[in-house]
Amino acid sequence: MLISRYSKPEFDPYGDTSPEETDARWPAPTGSGSLSASVALPGSKSLTNRELVLSALATHPSLLRAPLHSRDTDLMVAALVQLGCIVNEVDGDGEFGPDLQVIPGELVGSTTIDCGLAGTVMRFLPPVAALGLGPTTFDGDAGARRRPMSTTISSLRALGADINDDGRGALPFTVHGTGTLPGGEITIDASASSQFVSGLLLAAPNFEQGLHLRHSGERLPSLPHIEMTIATLARRGITVHSPAVGEWVVAPGRIGGADIDIEPDLSNAAPFLAAALVAGGSVTITGWPATTTQVGADLADLLPLFGAEVSREGDRLTVTGTGSIRGVQLDLSTGGELAPTLVALAALADTPSTITGIGHIRHHETDRLAALATEINRLGGAVTELPDGLQIDPRPLQGGPWNTYDDHRMATAGALIGLRVPGVLIENIGTTAKTLPQFTDLWQTLVSGVRS
Ligand SMILES: O=C(O)C1=C[C@@H](OP(=O)(O)O)[C@@H](O)[C@H](O)C1
Ligand SMILES: C=C(OP(=O)(O)O)C(=O)O
Numbered sequence: 001m002l003i004s005r006y007s008k009p010e011f012d013p014y015g016d017t018s019p020e021e022t023d024a025r026w027p028a029p030t031g032s033g034s035l036s037a038s039v040a041l042p043g044s045k046s047l048t049n050r051e052l053v054l055s056a057l058a059t060h061p062s063l064l065r066a067p068l069h070s071r072d073t074d075l076m077v078a079a080l081v082q083l084g085c086i087v088n089e090v091d092g093d094g095e096f097g098p099d100l101q102v103i104p105g106e107l108v109g110s111t112t113i114d115c116g117l118a119g120t121v122m123r124f125l126p127p128v129a130a131l132g133l134g135p136t137t138f139d140g141d142a143g144a145r146r147r148p149m150s151t152t153i154s155s156l157r158a159l160g161a162d163i164n165d166d167g168r169g170a171l172p173f174t175v176h177g178t179g180t181l182p183g184g185e186i187t188i189d190a191s192a193s194s195q196f197v198s199g200l201l202l203a204a205p206n207f208e209q210g211l212h213l214r215h216s217g218e219r220l221p222s223l224p225h226i227e228m229t230i231a232t233l234a235r236r237g238i239t240v241h242s243p244a245v246g247e248w249v250v251a252p253g254r255i256g257g258a259d260i261d262i263e264p265d266l267s268n269a270a271p272f273l274a275a276a277l278v279a280g281g282s283v284t285i286t287g288w289p290a291t292t293t294q295v296g297a298d299l300a301d302l303l304p305l306f307g308a309e310v311s312r313e314g315d316r317l318t319v320t321g322t323g324s325i326r327g328v329q330l331d332l333s334t335g336g337e338l339a340p341t342l343v344a345l346a347a348l349a350d351t352p353s354t355i356t357g358i359g360h361i362r363h364h365e366t367d368r369l370a371a372l373a374t375e376i377n378r379l380g381g382a383v384t385e386l387p388d389g390l391q392i393d394p395r396p397l398q399g400g401p402w403n404t405y406d407d408h409r410m411a412t413a414g415a416l417i418g419l420r421v422p423g424v425l426i427e428n429i430g431t432t433a434k435t436l437p438q439f440t441d442l443w444q445t446l447v448s449g450v451r452s
Pocket of ligand 2: 117118119120337364365409435
């Protein structure tokens with residue numbers, strides 16, 4: 001089947017909802033005994049969207065096996081189809097939807113791309129549009145217009161692209177593609193997001209002169225995601241040289257078509273695995289890859305800091321907890337994506353925690369530092385915002401409303417707290433569809449796997 005009209009579903013569980021607009025809150029289920037659950041998760045968002053982009057830029061067709069099907073990946077598919085690719089759904093072995101065959105086509109603009117709230121779409125596709133012929137306008141949700149884009153805009157300009165924007169360094173803007181981009185040597189500030197680097201690296205082999213990219217800025221967050229970008233390029237025959245930390249060189253080259261198995265999303269495993277600490281008992285995630293560039297793999301080292309035991313048998317990773325949680329002192333700069341889960345855990349711990357190195361998550365789906373502090377404190381918590389993190393002091397929490405700010409990880413963090421605290425009512429739980437449309441069903445499976 002050709003997916004040429006990949007549009008938002010009629011029921012849009014993810015759009016720009018405010019707490020006031022959403023009457024129906026999801027009562028987070030409470031765990032009534034220690035857990036004994038085994039959960040299979042759909043594919044990684046970060047891998048699926050990288051492989052979709054590389055497939056579109058490749059010389060030959062690609063097959064993505066067991067890809068994620070969620071709002072962020074649907075938006076990526078829709079955008080690539082608009083830019084001239086063919087994407088076919090084909091039967092596969094994946095439990096969570098069809099495989100995707102991607103046939104690259106001549107890249108064309110004259111279109112408006114809906115980025116939704118997906119950082120991967122808004123940061124990975126402007127370089128692709130610059131390689132297409134014609135104007136491509138990028139826009140997205142109200143929340144997307146607040147996410148930083150100035151590095152994408154200024155870096156593409158420095159590489160030879162013609163871009164119209166309103167000077168705010170944000171969506172919307174228009175890339176006037178000419179079918180080719182000179183590329184070359186530039187220095188950027190990627191302090192606000194690693195995705196500025198990844199977006200340029202993914203398209204770099206197709207720039208006339210390739211790319212010599214340097215990062216200069218106060219910090220470079222989410223380094224594993226850049227490693228992931230480099231690894232996905234390597235599998236398609238492109239070597240990224242990194243002569244120094246924060247410096248990358250990509251020669252012009254041909255991105256190969258590929259047959260790729262997408263790993264389960266290990267960042268989405270975070271709330272499920274953390275549930276073992278919150279309720280006690282054990283939670284197993286199946287399909288855990290032997291090696292991976294996903295930062296979610298760090299959970300195997302991070303959760304023991306909170307008091308968990310982690311074991312591994314083949315492709316099954318199991319976390320066991322007693323229900324008692326220790327506070328942590330943690331620099332999470334490499335895995336900011338895991339912060340909402342770990343902060344929720346810390347809010348249920350017996351001792352104080354400080355989680356730092358995550359100032360940049362103020363620019364994620366929402367200002368996650370402010371959102372986590374506000375929502376946990378509303379339930380009686382004592383969370384203090386730091387410039388680049390949160391201090392979390394233990395307090396008994398009580399039930400009440402939990403707002404999600406259109407942020408899938410705020411929703412799952414609320415569910416985790418609700419596993420222990422009765423009466424947590426989550427607004428717009430449907431926002432989990434950004435990367436895990438099956439969240440409520442899978443969470444129910446987890447909670448039902450209880451040994452009383
Ligand atoms: O490249 C990617 O797939 C991602 C990079 C990270 O972004 P930041 O560097 O902005 O944190 C991560 O948090 C995001 O969820 C996904
Ligand atoms: C920051 C995230 O998403 P995005 O890819 O939209 O940046 C996330 O999923 O935690």
